[in-house]
Amino acid sequence: MAAMAARCGRQAFALPAEFRYDGPHARDTTSTMYQLNWRGPWLAAVLLLSLGGDAPALARQLAEPAPACRATQTMALTVNSDAIATASNDINDNTLVALRANGTAYWTVLLSTANILLQLDADRGNTIVTFQKGLTLRFQALGPQQYQILIDGPILDDGTQYTLTGKVIAVFERCPVLPAPAAQ
Numbered sequence: 001m002a003a004m005a006a007r008c009g010r011q012a013f014a015l016p017a018e019f020r021y022d023g024p025h026a027r028d029t030t031s032t033m034y035q036l037n038w039r040g041p042w043l044a045a046v047l048l049l050s051l052g053g054d055a056p057a058l059a060r061q062l063a064e065p066a067p068a069c070r071a072t073q074t075m076a077l078t079v080n081s082d083a084i085a086t087a088s089n090d091i092n093d094n095t096l097v098a099l100r101a102n103g104t105a106y107w108t109v110l111l112s113t114a115n116i117l118l119q120l121d122a123d124r125g126n127t128i129v130t131f132q133k134g135l136t137l138r139f140q141a142l143g144p145q146q147y148q149i150l151i152d153g154p155i156l157d158d159g160t161q162y163t164l165t166g167k168v169i170a171v172f173e174r175c176p177v178l179p180a181p182a183a184q
Contacts, residue, residue: 073170078157081129085149085170093147097137097169101129111139111149120153130156137169146173 072086081101088094092112098105106124116139124131135153142148149169155162 073172075167075169077151077164077167078129078155078160078162080157081131081155083149083151083169085172087170087172089175093139093172093174095139095147095149095170095172097149099131099135101125101131107131107135109137111137113139113141115139125156128158132156142171144174146171148172 072084074082074084076082077099081099084098084100084105086096088096092114094110094112096108096110098108100106104126106126106129107120109118111118118137120131120133120135122133132154135155136151138150138152140148140150148171151164151167151169153164155164
């Protein structure tokens with residue numbers, strides 16, 4: 001076949017443009033279909049039909065959850081502090097929230113549909129940032145598909161008092177529950 005291609009040139013196996021894969025993965029240089037398009041449209045068409053589309057990309061999409069539901073989210077609170085929220089995607093929407101000052105966690109809590117309000121009982125922090133007593137984290141449902149984590153209360157950062165009111169730390173989508181592993 002290589003001899004035939006050399007004799008006829010590259011154009012011998014080119015398909016008309018309407019047969020060439022030009023979907024969303026065609027321009028992504030890491031996509032299998034992008035690489036196949038450059039190796040010859042005929043090969044891309046054969047593999048597209050035999051694999052049922054961009055099989056590696058589809059497999060990755062099924063194996064990896066959508067980032068909006070399970071990805072860790074970070075939100076700046078003050079100049080030197082932030083909050084990190086991580087959703088577990090379980091039936092109770094357990095969400096781990098850590099309040100940090102310059103990368104060090106000083107208050108870590110678990111909010112969920114069963115534990116929707118937590119209040120800091122004493123000042124916590126360091127010489128630069130103090131999460132002050134009364135600081136409150138709230139879990140709030142946004143309908144059947146989403147929920148958010150909010151913060152209210154005082155934070156002292158480098159001598160400046162910040163009073164947060166209803167600041168959204170993170171918004172999570174409720175993802176479909178992942179299937180249980182098959183029994184062997």
